[in-house]
Amino acid sequence: MGEITLVEAVRLALARAMEEDPHVIVLGEDVGADGGVFRATEGLLQRFGNMRVRDTPLSESAIAGVCVGLAAQGFRPVGEIQFMGFIYPAVDQIVSHASRLRNRTRGRLACPMVLRAPYGGGIHAPEHHSESTEAIFAHVPGLKVVIPSSPSRAYGLLLAAIRDPDPVVFLEPKRIYRAFKEDFADDGSALDLGRCFTLREGDDLTYVTWGAMIMETLAAADDLAEDGIRAEVIDVATLKPLDADTILRSVDKTGRLVIVHEAPLTGGFGAEISARVAEGALASLLAPVRRVTGYDTVMPLPKMEHHYMPSKVRILKAARETMEYA
Amino acid sequence: MGEITLVEAVRLALARAMEEDPHVIVLGEDVGADGGVFRATEGLLQRFGNMRVRDTPLSESAIAGVCVGLAAQGFRPVGEIQFMGFIYPAVDQIVSHASRLRNRTRGRLACPMVLRAPYGGGIHAPEHHSESTEAIFAHVPGLKVVIPSSPSRAYGLLLAAIRDPDPVVFLEPKRIYRAFKEDFADDGSALDLGRCFTLREGDDLTYVTWGAMIMETLAAADDLAEDGIRAEVIDVATLKPLDADTILRSVDKTGRLVIVHEAPLTGGFGAEISARVAEGALASLLAPVRRVTGYDTVMPLPKMEHHYMPSKVRILKAARETMEYA
Amino acid sequence: MVLTRTFDEKAVALQRTGRLGTYASSLGQEAVAIGVASAMRPEDVLLPSFREQGAQIWRGVALKEALLYWGGDERGSAFKEQKEDFPVCVPVGTQFPHAAGVAAAFQSRNEKRVAVAVGGDGATSKGDFYEALNVAGAWKLPAVFIINNNQWAISVPRSAQTAAETLAQKAIAAGMPGAQVDGNDVIAVRDAASRAIERARDGGGPSLVEAVSYRLSDHTTADDARRYRDEKEVSAHWKEDPVARLRTYLVSQNAWSKSDEETLIGECVQAVGAAVDEYLSAGVANVGDIFDYLYARCPPDLAHQRDEAVAFARESDDG
Amino acid sequence: MVLTRTFDEKAVALQRTGRLGTYASSLGQEAVAIGVASAMRPEDVLLPSFREQGAQIWRGVALKEALLYWGGDERGSAFKEQKEDFPVCVPVGTQFPHAAGVAAAFQSRNEKRVAVAVGGDGATSKGDFYEALNVAGAWKLPAVFIINNNQWAISVPRSAQTAAETLAQKAIAAGMPGAQVDGNDVIAVRDAASRAIERARDGGGPSLVEAVSYRLSDHTTADDARRYRDEKEVSAHWKEDPVARLRTYLVSQNAWSKSDEETLIGECVQAVGAAVDEYLSAGVANVGDIFDYLYARCPPDLAHQRDEAVAFARESDDG
Ligand SMILES: Cc1ncc(C[n+]2csc(CCOP(=O)(O)OP(=O)(O)O)c2C)c(N)n1
Ligand SMILES: Cc1ncc(C[n+]2csc(CCOP(=O)(O)OP(=O)(O)O)c2C)c(N)n1
Numbered sequence A, B: 001m002g003e004i005t006l007v008e009a010v011r012l013a014l015a016r017a018m019e020e021d022p023h024v025i026v027l028g029e030d031v032g033a034d035g036g037v038f039r040a041t042e043g044l045l046q047r048f049g050n051m052r053v054r055d056t057p058l059s060e061s062a063i064a065g066v067c068v069g070l071a072a073q074g075f076r077p078v079g080e081i082q083f084m085g086f087i088y089p090a091v092d093q094i095v096s097h098a099s100r101l102r103n104r105t106r107g108r109l110a111c112p113m114v115l116r117a118p119y120g121g122g123i124h125a126p127e128h129h130s131e132s133t134e135a136i137f138a139h140v141p142g143l144k145v146v147i148p149s150s151p152s153r154a155y156g157l158l159l160a161a162i163r164d165p166d167p168v169v170f171l172e173p174k175r176i177y178r179a180f181k182e183d184f185a186d187d188g189s190a191l192d193l194g195r196c197f198t199l200r201e202g203d204d205l206t207y208v209t210w211g212a213m214i215m216e217t218l219a220a221a222d223d224l225a226e227d228g229i230r231a232e233v234i235d236v237a238t239l240k241p242l243d244a245d246t247i248l249r250s251v252d253k254t255g256r257l258v259i260v261h262e263a264p265l266t267g268g269f270g271a272e273i274s275a276r277v278a279e280g281a282l283a284s285l286l287a288p289v290r291r292v293t294g295y296d297t298v299m300p301l302p303k304m305e306h307h308y309m310p311s312k313v314r315i316l317k318a319a320r321e322t323m324e325y326a
Numbered sequence C, D: 001m002v003l004t005r006t007f008d009e010k011a012v013a014l015q016r017t018g019r020l021g022t023y024a025s026s027l028g029q030e031a032v033a034i035g036v037a038s039a040m041r042p043e044d045v046l047l048p049s050f051r052e053q054g055a056q057i058w059r060g061v062a063l064k065e066a067l068l069y070w071g072g073d074e075r076g077s078a079f080k081e082q083k084e085d086f087p088v089c090v091p092v093g094t095q096f097p098h099a100a101g102v103a104a105a106f107q108s109r110n111e112k113r114v115a116v117a118v119g120g121d122g123a124t125s126k127g128d129f130y131e132a133l134n135v136a137g138a139w140k141l142p143a144v145f146i147i148n149n150n151q152w153a154i155s156v157p158r159s160a161q162t163a164a165e166t167l168a169q170k171a172i173a174a175g176m177p178g179a180q181v182d183g184n185d186v187i188a189v190r191d192a193a194s195r196a197i198e199r200a201r202d203g204g205g206p207s208l209v210e211a212v213s214y215r216l217s218d219h220t221t222a223d224d225a226r227r228y229r230d231e232k233e234v235s236a237h238w239k240e241d242p243v244a245r246l247r248t249y250l251v252s253q254n255a256w257s258k259s260d261e262e263t264l265i266g267e268c269v270q271a272v273g274a275a276v277d278e279y280l281s282a283g284v285a286n287v288g289d290i291f292d293y294l295y296a297r298c299p300p301d302l303a304h305q306r307d308e309a310v311a312f313a314r315e316s317d318d319g
């Protein structure tokens, strides 16, 4: 593995985007002198000045609303919500405005903004610091929802999100902010939004997942391989708009589907993926679809967190049970 | 049909609950002298006084937050959000607090509150007045989400919601507030939360729906009956906690499932129902699951609204196509 | 003001006859809209609530566009003229943070322009109102926040909305100046708004202006104010009708004659009438429009849904 | 205050050695917590932020409970003593509306009790802070809002948080009295809080108290304040250390001796040490607990998930 962690990739992408486009503005709580509580914006203030790197008062609704105003004026604001658990006060601005501005003005005003937030659990963080409610945003028409699962994808997808003409909720799996490194060129190349990444090919079973769960899922796929079961692993990456085709093609090939996410089961985005398959690849299914997810309870405080998060063992077990259907 | 409309049923249930339990408090914008913009709280101020029927300032987050405080103190607040489109500012209080108070204090403090909101489209209302984002709330652990689809169910379910020891988001399909009447006794009997209602039995196909879509769906079932196709129609009524058993049993019987809801397709609660079936009744399915829903775009202003809302024609077509599978 | 009033009357009439959606008349509050709009420069940006049609029209929003919006057609917000102005804002108070954002854009570009947001007395109870003022104050943004205090938020009187004696004093919480002005005096409103706007333009930072007017109409056409408001209160306030007051003043200055008035009314009626004709003959938009403006590029999945909707509309002869 | 400081020190040490989660020390702000808590009656309700462990402990939250909470165990919020107090509130400012609700409950029941919410200077920028104050003012609720202004919100200094000269003046927006007090003077804090609380108790309505203190520590154990804050600023503020100030005062009054001090410190160390032992030997809760307290009755679906989790935990010998 190479040199760059996921959080560094975020910083590189932000710096690159600010470098190439003077309309890119970074704002949020502690993004300036502090460089962000995870250091994702480190050095940007020094480099781009306080008109382009703006520490905000402690006001999430204002952060999102200010982004809407800036975006309508042709800027490309990248707002940071310090943790996803604090995005809820901004939901009104996101749902009622950011996602609709273009549509309600019939294209007169656009809203090319990005709202970044570290998300997910597994790092023994305090209460309210381990949320994964991506499904809420993936339901909202007019938004795009992107979740990178590796440094290179964080870099390429964040650049794409910033350059995108529409609002993007960009959720960064903080559990893997520094979990592993990759080597790639900081050359400004973006990845396409709106397509899945097939991280591992296989004919026997399809794993679909995103964010930090990629790690456990790839590990489970390794274990399955030892038993001669070849699992395909798909990183959804863009939840909205969803690239259902890649998933359907894989299920047509494997006939077995296990979806893995950290958010609670009921109403999680795994349901949407399962529903797409029940509509578009039903005849290919050799076994019931399985979802391995967080439970329908509140993310526990750190002492119990590991009971909540889908583990490799659970992910493996679901696959093995799925394989038992003839 | 009898005497009572859905909105009157809401009012009767509120009055009944306030009568029988002094801890029930109604609060919200214009719930007092005005009796609510839909008249759901008409007469309550006169009857119960301004300590129990409280007009609030125009502050949705405070409405929800005040309910949390009242509920923690043993009251049973029933907050009104004037339209579901204005519930978003209250999302933080609902998600971060109402839904968690019992769990995070290990039962020391409870949160028996109800947040009522008229929801859904189809009445040619102004912008932001036709939202149906029930899926957002159905994803949140610790909440209950209830949607009545007839006057008698509104009455019985609202009483149950108010008496329930935990927080309930109660969404009233305003399109059918006055669409039809039912005759029932105002005798304080509640209906169970957490179970579906089978409104019509049939062996050939299962329709699953909720809220105002019940009307179109029942009409479609009538049409199908003329062709000799017997559709079962299930009103989910409580989205959370979901009574999956009733749905699975029906699909086991019919082998065909069409889900109907007004909210946008992607990440709508129909996905969850489809996923449950793909997990628990896959072998029974004779045809792909179909979802007839609002499109993945913003609810249009009134002139285009009818293109967005699932119509009887669309609901019928999906069923007919489903029947074509051998 | 007369044009606004003529427009309002017609709009209410159209609603009553089923040709317009729910409508929020600005009867009695025309001086706020016009006083503010006339204090702005064209290159400033207006962020209105749903009761500032007067200001929108003054700034160049076409009467037909306003009718389309209230008639339930998104094309009504695709302003041909005021391309940077925000559309009508229905979720109360949410326009204020946008104004801070627009003002931040001006500040970042070093432009001498001002973002002017207008909201009601009820809007001052929203967190967004306060967060926006606070950010604007902290960043010293070129933004002006106008409160059109018509003394009612649907059925909630100003006195029940807040214990603050004035709404202007809410500025103090954000460290900015606040002024209260007679909102039925168009000249006074214009003066107060001008000071605030020019101050912001000159780098003096944001401020708040409370214009005290009165809602002579129902809240909207869907409301019946007699349920909660004494008719006597309303009739008393007719004495302060800003249109009549301006006429009295102009007449007293010998600057206004009966014939001026007839001409003006005639012109307004004519303009509104023409706009109504345009509106009624605007035809319906394409079904595809409900998909085509959501994103800059329609994602494949959505394009599929679009096809379905277009096909259904065609089948039902309604596309 | 000494107990709070001893507790904070120990908690930071536990965190550094991996035996506690991220922890927010209240070093230098003990006078705010104790001044406020000592002004409350037992039957009042405290709604703290995450930096008011001093107030919680004063009111009867067990040291062990506080450790459990910060150690990542929900049992730490199941207070045995202060059964109506709210638990630590992490989402900034969200406790203020709860305080309005608790106060509304007191008002509805005609009880002479007061809801006391405490938040930071950063919290004053949140919409919830303002909405809560506004509702409390409009309803004349028995609520007191305390701002522990430690002059920093993580890296954002008070001056960048708002243009308001004082935080106390934010009360004016809600039509209630606001007072600023030296937050390093425990007697002054207690006096100001008492006035506000007794005023509320006597039906005089809500008020706001800004206690100006200073955050001598990092924001939390996860923070390194040297990144954004001059060490000199911090050392200057050590001169105002509220604990040292109180000692100086007591000594000057001949009310405090070296041996009093030794005894007190000994007692505090002993109490904290005992609590740490209890905490470390508390054992883990049952897996089932993560399901059992979500609803009053566990729905069937969730019970099924519970079974699964319990089985997995058992398999991995961790149940
Ligand atoms: C956030 C939000 N809550 C509720 C409503 C419903 N509503 C529409 S107008 C209104 C009252 C607004 O009062 P005010 O701000 O004084 O403006 P006015 O209507 O008097 O011009 C309400 C409650 C809304 N549009 N937005
Ligand atoms: C709504 C919300 N946004 C962001 C955070 C992350 N955060 C935790 S504490 C803090 C600063 C709080 O500052 P202040 O209110 O002054 O309290 P202090 O920490 O100084 O006691 C921030 C931004 C949070 N907990 N809640």
Ligand SMILES: [Mg+2]
Binding pocket: C120, C121, C122, C148, C149, C150, C151, C152, C153, C154
């Ligand atoms: Mg008003």
Ligand SMILES: [Mg+2]
Binding pocket: D120, D121, D122, D148, D149, D150, D151, D152, D153, D154
């Ligand atoms: Mg602080």
